[in-house]
Amino acid sequence: MSRIDVTQLFEEKREKLSLVWEAGREGGGRQIDERAVAASTQGIIGHLNFIHPNWIQVLSDPEADYLDRLDAAILRQNMERLAQSNLWCIIVTGGASVPDAIRTFADTMGIPLFSSPYPSLEVIWLLRPYLGRALAPFISLHGVLLDVLGLGVMITGESGVGKSELALELVSRGHGLVADDVVELHRIAPETLEGQCPPMLRDFLEVRGLGMLNIRTIFGETAVRRKKNMKLIVHLQKPSMDINSMERLPLGDVTESILDVSVRKVIIPVAAGRNLAVLVEAAVRNYVLQLRGIDSAGEFLARHQREMESRENTGNPQHHSDPGNPENKCS
Structure with missing residues (x-):
């Protein structure tokens, strides 16, 4: 309190x-x-x-x-x-x-x-x-908060999934660290969550095998932020099955409620060979476009629907592909 x-x-x-x-x-x-x-x-x-x-x-x-x-x-x-x-x-x-x-x-x-x-x-x-x-209500959550392309992004996931390693790679690509391990979120407005780091952990990032790294000392002043409004959650998920059997084209937005504030959430399966830093940057860019009214998934589905209607009107019925099926992706 x-x-x-x-x-x-x-x-x-x-x-x-x-x-x-x-x-x-x-x-x-x-x-x-x-x-x-x-x-x-x-x-x-x-x-x-x-x-x-x-x-x-x-x-x-x-x-x-x-x-x-x-x-x-x-x-x-x-x-x-x-x-x-x-x-x-x-x-x-x-x-x-x-x-x-x-x-x-x-x-x-x-x-x-x-x-x-x-x-x-x-x-x-x-x-x-x-x-x-x-006097703002606040809560402490486990994760890593970063400034990615000017947007506050919190990386979550179970212990050992690679949150800190991903954060280190994003910092090396020019993004900023706000908090590692413990993220304090304050509800400073009805729809705004401001994240910051506890004073004890400020500037430090723990990476397995390397220990505690002082990001400010290693990468410079521009590599850290004192606070940032959190707008997006990126959840790293270890797939319990073959990654190819997981949903390829999510059709609905996923959100998470924190202190009665709805925050957009993106779930990224973790697998060998995936460049998670690039995926996080792409997720941020896509979210920014959605804020501007540009919905890539919606545009693709609309194009798919027009193609189906065109084939029906020309009397040339063909196999109607499911956009969410990886075997039936439109070319």
């Missing part, structure tokens, strides 16, 4: 936003996690709101002036409402002076209070995607 604490946010964004910890330091261990955010009706971050409080309340000059002019009884009522919400921290922006009521509230309730000289909109724009990534 993804979570983040206030101190982590402050340390990671202190330099970028020139943050100053004004009050409520005892609340530095306050955490927020993806389940709490998903179960709450509160917004993650926004300008000061007493009716529907955000997890992070942002104050600029107008909000600070409003609090200073607010009646004491009404202000106290609003502060109590904030105290009962899931308030995580408060950020005073734009160089505005910190209202005494907010400073006292932060110290009393242990709510971290930060200040930043940057405008409120800039603070919100920067923190919203940061929090979205930090």
Whole structure:
């Protein structure tokens, strides 16, 4: 489960936003996690709101002036409402002076209070995607994630099928390694899975017989990627039968659901003499064409259908070949 604490946010964004910890330091261990955010009706971050409080309340000059002019009884009522919400921290922006009521509230309730000289909109724009990534649902899967022709491709398969060896060959052909063995996938958008490598394994690729290889050191900076959106799964499958008896022309798209995101999947049988690196590159190119509306298999089937209809119309019936049968491939 993804979570983040206030101190982590402050340390990671202190330099970028020139943050100053004004009050409520005892609340530095306050955490927020993806389940709490998903179960709450509160917004993650926004300008000061007493009716529907955000997890992070942002104050600029107008909000600070409003609090200073607010009646004491009404202000106290609003502060109590904030105290009962899931308030995580408060950020005073734009160089505005910190209202005494907010400073006292932060110290009393242990709510971290930060200040930043940057405008409120800039603070919100920067923190919203940061929090979205930090709190994104994630899962760890076994496989190898690569950047192949600009597309995030995860190679899967049972242990010993040759995933790492294939990854090494693809890297030697100019593609980039993201993660080997353990791939962390974060759902950063409804239809987007971002893959990255655990810090412990970053830049390394394990190959049987060679051990751990530092890809960055061997192939250079351009051979590795910190993260990549995963768009295609290539599954290496050891055939349990003669490869010639396996389906030659798959007619339907295969997908796999990961964190409720449907990802296109290509299954490649592994056999002696097959150039898997070339097959993976061809699978990526074909998938890119499909994204552009070009379906090679559909074009072939349409051509086959037209040929059958042409022969029937000319009164010259011949053997109707099955496009999925390797013995009846159209010439």
